[in-house]
Amino acid sequence: MKAMVKKFLNAKGETLVETMIAIMITSLSAMLLATAMLVASKINKNVEDADAVFQAGLNTAEQYGGTPVDGSVHLVFDSGTTTADAAYYGGESQLRSYRYTAEGGG
Numbered sequence: 001m002k003a004m005v006k007k008f009l010n011a012k013g014e015t016l017v018e019t020m021i022a023i024m025i026t027s028l029s030a031m032l033l034a035t036a037m038l039v040a041s042k043i044n045k046n047v048e049d050a051d052a053v054f055q056a057g058l059n060t061a062e063q064y065g066g067t068p069v070d071g072s073v074h075l076v077f078d079s080g081t082t083t084a085d086a087a088y089y090g091g092e093s094q095l096r097s098y099r100y101t102a103e104g105g106g
Helices: 002-009 016-063
Strands: 069-077 080-089 097-100
Touching: none
Parallel strands: none
Antiparallel strands: 069 080, 080 097
16 A cells, blocks of 8 residues: 555655556456457347247237137156147148137236
8 A cells, every 4th residue: 555655655656667568458448348348238139039920920820710629738847748739720731829718817
């Protein structure tokens, strides 16, 4: 602490080496920040693309105007598996939208 106070009271100022090191540290920090911003931007773009695909599928499933077909779905959990009754829209090669039909309706 005394060394810092003594340096601040010194009238000579900063040396060339100290100034160059400060500029180098500032430059490296700016490069790291720019790299982090680019990576965050790429991640954000990937998430936006995935969300757009999800929303398109969701809209298709919600707008399907067909009659639901009663059936069942096989659910797999970490603790085991079970089968539940469900009504679903869509055919074999189409996007399917399931609605759970147990107590309380869908």
